[in-house]
Amino acid sequence: MSVTERPAPPSGAPSDGDASGRGAAFSSPVGGEQLQVVEPLLFASSRTGRRDVRFPSLSEAARKAAESQPEVPKHARRTATARLPEVSELDLLRHFNRLSHLNHAIDLGFYPLGSCTMKYNPKVNEWAARLPGLSESHPLDPAELSQGSLELQWLLAELLREISGMAAVSLQPAAGAQGELSGLLMTRAYHRSRGEGEQRTKVLVPDSSHGTNAATASMVGYQTVTIRSNERGGIDLGALREALGPDTAALMITNPSTLGIFEDQIDQVVAAVHQVGAIAYMDGANLNAILGRFRAGDAGFDVMHFNLHKTFSTPHGGGGPGAGPVGVGERLAPFLPEPLPILVEGTDDEVRRNAWAGRNTPGARFALEEEGTRPQSIGKVRAFTGNFGMHLRAYTYIRSNGDAGLREVSDDAVLAANYLRVRLTDAYDLPYDRICKHEVVFSGRRQKRQHGVTTLDIAKAILDYRIHPPTIYFPLIVEEALMIEPTETESLETLDRFVDVMHEIADRAATDPSALKAAPTTTPVGRLDEAAAARRPDLRHDFGAAPAGSSARQEAGA
Amino acid sequence: MAYAPHTPADRDAMLAAVGVESVDDLFADIPNAVRARSFEIPPPLTEQEVRRELTRLAARNRIPEVSFLGAGAYRHLVPAAVMEVIGRSEFATAYTPYQPEVSQGTLQSIYEFQTLVCELTGMEVASASHYDGATATAEAALMACRLTRRDTVAVSSAVNPQVRRVLQTYCSGPGIRVVEVPADLGEAGSGLTPGEAAGSALDESVACLVVQQPNFFGGIEPMAELAEAAHRSGAQLVAVVEPTSLAILEAPGAYGADIVAAEGQPLGIPLSFGGPYVGLMAARMESVRQMPGRLVGATRDAAGRRGYVLTLQAREQHIRREKAASNICTNQALCALAATAYLSAVGPHGLREVAELSMVQTRHAVAALEAAGVARRRFSAPYFAEAAIQLRNAKRRHATLAEQGIVAGLPLEDAYPELGDCLLLAATELTTDDDVARLVEGLEATA
Known part of the structure; x- marks a missing residue:
């Protein structure tokens, strides 16, 4: 986008320069309360010949020896250099540090983003991830050199097994959605192994489910059937029974649900699913509510996934990485992704006992399963054995908290959500007025009907209080939904301040709705034109020519 | 919980506001039939204790002194x-x-x-x-x-x-x-x-x-x-x-x-x-x-x-x-x-240096092995920074060197049975001439 295409800023408004950021400037304070900063793209500070990291020179001997080897043929050589930035280390750090200032983050303020469990991410986990003995471990090193990594993965799988009551756990999936994919691939492999692969084509999901459930079913070639919820926010058992049949492959159910409600008929749900020979899948996204209280395995679920970045405090990283281990009952164990870390010498009991006491087990030896050990395995869902860096953080977190700590995590998470539930019911509609678990879902319909203030306006208004808004417009079955998950690591003062903010916004919706429509006013940018972004996609910096090395054919396609 | 902010008074205040006696009341909706039957997790650890445990596991790994292993994951400088x-x-x-x-x-x-x-x-x-x-x-x-x-x-x-x-x-x-x-x-x-x-x-x-x-x-x-x-x-x-x-x-x-x-x-x-x-x-x-x-x-x-x-x-x-x-x-x-x-830290020149060093050191290693009569290049085509070499008893010699903290690449036998006598070697900018010498000496000594 060129300067001339840019809409003229209103008088007195800041100038942000052109697309490359050249000429960007500190703005003057607007309304006396903000200092808006636009950080130019890093390409703007690039100057030919500027360097940061340098590398050693090759020795003459190495160069000479290499000459005996065949050269890269001319036709395979790069023709146009990639325009990477040329910057100093200081400029690089300032750039990213300044960008970081434009983010809201858990470490800056309250982040009650429902369904995402934005709890405190302990710093000792980060310390552990940077231990050279772990961070420099190559995934294909001989097992003799990787005993620590393998033991850690084995121990984490043991802990997750006990936490969930499942028979076996694979740590391989890289995120919750990949855990789902693994779970449904195992489901299909199981039905096929019984000669029912062709017949079972449907996956049932409640109407409150995450979008990933339906998308995952499609990726496995299943058809999604949506089951309505009842008036209490649980799955409608009658509708479920009606939909279940010999063509059902699985039910995927999030428990507690995305409404923050525990499925109090869960035993009947699982029994009904099993009665027709289908697989019961529990989406463990909301495990933070039920540690030590409910285990999917005890309730008869065949498969569930864990989100280590939710329940087990690994940082969300601006969108990832996460980790989505998958646990299964005996029926699905043969189908788990391979390879699993296994104990090949020593006994499980002894290794666990020693590890819990902080000791090595003499003579114990771990290895990865050899390919083909379990011929019914669905295979690999990602390279190597998963997001190990997340595994070690989750292990650190579970060991830090221990049994009592993990129970308290859920107790406090549920207590905090219920506290917000009772404190906010006077100001916002509560469609399902009952005890909740880790999150509570309000509706902004009152504000919308009475004052024309939408949930989006409320969310944007919250931003001006340096609080991240709740998840909005989800679950889909709640009109103008505001899904609030406070987590267990927020103090009572923080919760009370949030209550005050939400009350103030409800008041302002009545007295000054237009101010909420204009929110946010104190953030680095205001509401952005998303329709324009989609209409004319600008997805990379325009250096003023075609991308380096692009062919004429591509340019024609542009 | 290791990171709980609440004092007992805070919890009492919250329970009172919610109108329940104890937090157990908030879990009354879990049917008795499906309540957790077990939760045998080891007891909590303090920061110094959990650090000791992670240090123990890190010490159970042995990071090789010399490594020519790549095959999809590469040892590079992380600035x-x-x-x-x-x-x-x-x-x-x-x-x-x-x-x-x-x-x-x-x-x-x-x-x-x-x-x-x-x-x-x-x-x-x-x-x-x-x-x-x-x-x-x-x-x-x-x-x-x-x-x-x-x-x-x-x-x-x-x-x-x-x-x-x-x-x-x-x-x-x-x-x-x-x-x-x-x-x-x-x-x-x-x-x-x-x-x-x-x-x-x-x-x-x-x-x-x-x-x-x-x-x-x-x-x-x-x-x-x-x-x-x-x-x-x-x-x-x-x-x-x-x-x-x-x-x-x-x-x-x-x-x-x-x-x-x-x-x-x-x-x-x-x-x-x-x-x-x-x-x-x-x-x-x-x-x-x-x-x-x-x-x-x-x-x-x-x-x-x-x-x-x-x-x-x-x-x-x-x-x-x-x-x-x-x-x-x-x-x-x-x-x-x-x-x-x-990519911003290394820039176009740095990235080229990384590529060049990786490529030349891989060639250096292959050439040195060939010159010493230890192994030969398996394929004829030009290569970038990874190469398959052929030698007798590849898997056994690889295992012997690993015991000495030298990882001589990846044995190809598991993935390619027809390449049973081959190792896949990769060098990067972190590879030194001394690493190459130790690889050659190591493989020579295990012949």
């Missing part, structure tokens, strides 16, 4: 500045930028990432990241099936076996057939994917030809020829590339690649026993609506200020549910940030 950037908790403890007004840091860094991936690959559009190179490749193949409305994927046997296995798993979902294009792996073979072999595997049912450049054995494939073969039958070329090699080897956009997938780990991401890494994906703009994963675009606010948002979300699961292009939600954003910081 301190890169670790500093990704350690910023404003990046690390944020989530998906659903509220753009307070996520411009993450969003702009992704826009810069997309730009850098386009620059490296010579493509027009790059996604915000995938789990790793293997899943990016699998998603690229599924994308090609949607674009061409075909249901077979042809993949060269010289593509990394881990990647092929993940591709197989992903394709098994919607029932897409995977056919193998045999590379020339015979005695005195080139180690490359022959254009004729690709041509005979391609028919009207084939959506894409998946080829790796440089291939699993480091060999430099005839990509232009393979692209032509794919396009002749209406198939797409999915190029699986190694990002540092793109400082020297031609950009996929220039040889006609339709979709590019790559493992981004070499760009400043620690080995960390296999993850987290980052999958890169790039394509042509005309295909963008079938592209899986998040995309960030530039736009304006009401005051005309430039800002960034998640865009073209109608492809994604949270909007389209069962009709989405993929189920991907959480991605590898922080690793994408590491790659962005890395």
Whole structure:
């Protein structure tokens, strides 16, 4: 986008320069309360010949020896250099540090983003991830050199097994959605192994489910059937029974649900699913509510996934990485992704006992399963054995908290959500007025009907209080939904301040709705034109020519 | 709980406000029949105790003194500045930028990432990241099936076996057939994917030809020829590339690649026993609506200020549910940030130096082994920074050296039974002349 295409800023408004950021400037304070900063793209500070990291020179001997080897043929050589930035280390750090200032983050303020469990991410986990003995471990090193990594993965799988009551756990999936994919691939492999692969084509999901459930079913070639919820926010058992049949492959159910409600008929749900020979899948996204209280395995679920970045405090990283281990009952164990870390010498009991006491087990030896050990395995869902860096953080977190700590995590998470539930019911509609678990879902319909203030306006208004808004417009079955998950690591003062903010916004919706429509006013940018972004996609910096090395054919396609 | 902020008085105040006696009352909705039957987790540890435990596990690993192991994950310098950037908790403890007004840091860094991936690959559009190179490749193949409305994927046997296995798993979902294009792996073979072999595997049912450049054995494939073969039958070329090699080897956009997938780990991401890494994906703009994963675009606010948002979300699961292009939600954003910081820290010259050093040191190692009469190069074709060498008792000698803290690459026997006497060697800029000497001496001594 060129300067001339840019809409003229209103008088007195800041100038942000052109697309490359050249000429960007500190703005003057607007309304006396903000200092808006636009950080130019890093390409703007690039100057030919500027360097940061340098590398050693090759020795003459190495160069000479290499000459005996065949050269890269001319036709395979790069023709146009990639325009990477040329910057100093200081400029690089300032750039990213300044960008970081434009983010809201858990470490800056309250982040009650429902369904995402934005709890405190302990710093000792980060310390552990940077231990050279772990961070420099190559995934294909001989097992003799990787005993620590393998033991850690084995121990984490043991802990997750006990936490969930499942028979076996694979740590391989890289995120919750990949855990789902693994779970449904195992489901299909199981039905096929019984000669029912062709017949079972449907996956049932409640109407409150995450979008990933339906998308995952499609990726496995299943058809999604949506089951309505009842008036209490649980799955409608009658509708479920009606939909279940010999063509059902699985039910995927999030428990507690995305409404923050525990499925109090869960035993009947699982029994009904099993009665027709289908697989019961529990989406463990909301495990933070039920540690030590409910285990999917005890309730008869065949498969569930864990989100280590939710329940087990690994940082969300601006969108990832996460980790989505998958646990299964005996029926699905043969189908788990391979390879699993296994104990090949020593006994499980002894290794666990020693590890819990902080000791090595003499003579114990771990290895990865050899390919083909379990011929019914669905295979690999990602390279190597998963997001190990997340595994070690989750292990650190579970060991830090221990049994009592993990129970308290859920107790406090549920207590905090219920506290917000009772404190906010006077100001916002509560469609399902009952005890909740880790999150509570309000509706902004009152504000919308009475004052024309939408949930989006409320969310944007919250931003001006340096609080991240709740998840909005989800679950889909709640009109103008505001899904609030406070987590267990927020103090009572923080919760009370949030209550005050939400009350103030409800008041302002009545007295000054237009101010909420204009929110946010104190953030680095205001509401952005998303329709324009989609209409004319600008997805990379325009250096003023075609991308380096692009062919004429591509340019024609542009 | 190790991180609980509440005093007993706080908890009492909250319980009173909720109107219950004890927190147990808040779990009354869990039926007795399904309450947890066990919860045998070891007791809590203090920080000093948990540090001791993690130190114990780290010490159980043995980081080799000398390593020529690559095969999809590479030992490169991770600049301190890169670790500093990704350690910023404003990046690390944020989530998906659903509220753009307070996520411009993450969003702009992704826009810069997309730009850098386009620059490296010579493509027009790059996604915000995938789990790793293997899943990016699998998603690229599924994308090609949607674009061409075909249901077979042809993949060269010289593509990394881990990647092929993940591709197989992903394709098994919607029932897409995977056919193998045999590379020339015979005695005195080139180690490359022959254009004729690709041509005979391609028919009207084939959506894409998946080829790796440089291939699993480091060999430099005839990509232009393979692209032509794919396009002749209406198939797409999915190029699986190694990002540092793109400082020297031609950009996929220039040889006609339709979709590019790559493992981004070499760009400043620690080995960390296999993850987290980052999958890169790039394509042509005309295909963008079938592209899986998040995309960030530039736009304006009401005051005309430039800002960034998640865009073209109608492809994604949270909007389209069962009709989405993929189920991907959480991605590898922080690793994408590491790659962005890395490419900015090394710049065009640094990346070229990394590629050059890696390439020359690999050649140095192979040449030294040949000169010492220890091993011979297995394939005839020119290679980049990885090469298969042939020697007697390869697996046993590899094991013996490992005991001494020297990892002589990867034995190829498991993945390629016909290469049972071969090791796959990779060097990087961290490889020293002394490392090469120790490898040669070590293998000589185990003959």
